[in-house]
Amino acid sequence: MITVHHLNNSRSQRVLWLLEELGVPYEVKRYERLKSLLAPPELKRVHPLGKSPVLTEGELTLAETGAIVTYVAETHGGGRFQPERGSADWWRMQHFLHHAEGSAMPPLFMKLVFARIPGQAPFIVRPVAKALMRGVDTHLLAPRLADLLDYWDASLAQTGWFAGPEPTLADVMMSFPLEAAGARIGFGHRRHLAAFVERVHARPAFRAALERGGPYAYA
Numbered sequence: 001m002i003t004v005h006h007l008n009n010s011r012s013q014r015v016l017w018l019l020e021e022l023g024v025p026y027e028v029k030r031y032e033r034l035k036s037l038l039a040p041p042e043l044k045r046v047h048p049l050g051k052s053p054v055l056t057e058g059e060l061t062l063a064e065t066g067a068i069v070t071y072v073a074e075t076h077g078g079g080r081f082q083p084e085r086g087s088a089d090w091w092r093m094q095h096f097l098h099h100a101e102g103s104a105m106p107p108l109f110m111k112l113v114f115a116r117i118p119g120q121a122p123f124i125v126r127p128v129a130k131a132l133m134r135g136v137d138t139h140l141l142a143p144r145l146a147d148l149l150d151y152w153d154a155s156l157a158q159t160g161w162f163a164g165p166e167p168t169l170a171d172v173m174m175s176f177p178l179e180a181a182g183a184r185i186g187f188g189h190r191r192h193l194a195a196f197v198e199r200v201h202a203r204p205a206f207r208a209a210l211e212r213g214g215p216y217a218y219a
């Protein structure tokens with residue numbers, strides 16, 4: 001039996017969504033974020049990095065969402081949620097499987113961290129910290145994030161999904177960056193992004209995953 005070690009309000013929600021889509025039985029072991037928003041130390045007993053998600057099944061302990069969703073689809077999916085192997089859509093899916101955590105999440109994470117820095121700084125230097133962070137945001141993050149949002153919007157324009165006419169692992173992986181971007185910066189004029197998030201959230205499997213995972217601020 002698969003166990004998903006799941007942290008509230010986290011990327012881990014994607015794994016539950018995929019398992020619900022595929023109708024694979026699983027158990028959820030829930031962990032609550034600390035006040036600092038970090039994961040509780042118990043997660044380090046499951047995997048040395050102490051992050052979520054982690055999947056365990058039999059002898060296997062697997063971290064990294066991309067590896068986990070690939071494992072689930074390969075071993076329990078019977079070909080579902082993947083385009084034909086080797087096709088152009090399959091390679092597009094591979095691209096987004098890596099892009100989600102490798103290129104999309106880092107600037108979104110930086111955005112979150114930098115926004116919090118002034119509030120953590122000693123009162124006396126807070127205005128300086130605020131001005132510094134505003135500079136970083138304007139010159140470093142905002143242009144990169146705008147490029148990413150434009151790229152995603154264009155990628156969704158044809159079918160509404162990231163890799164072909166049907167939802168795939170690419171959409172599972174990209175759902176979290178899009179939810180996080182919507183919450184942290186907004187989509188502006190890019191209408192395919194909001195439509196994607198709405199389409200994902202309306203799926204019965206996504207609703208079922210929310211019930212299993214508990215509080216999730218992004219849906």
Ligand SMILES: N[C@@H](CCC(=O)N[C@@H](CS)C(=O)NCC(=O)O)C(=O)O
Binds near residue numbers: 038039053101
């Ligand atoms: N690239 C990893 C990222 C894992 C990760 O950073 N997970 C976050 C949840 S959104 C976490 O566990 N944060 C708590 C912490 O860093 O202590 C993946 O996709 O699995």
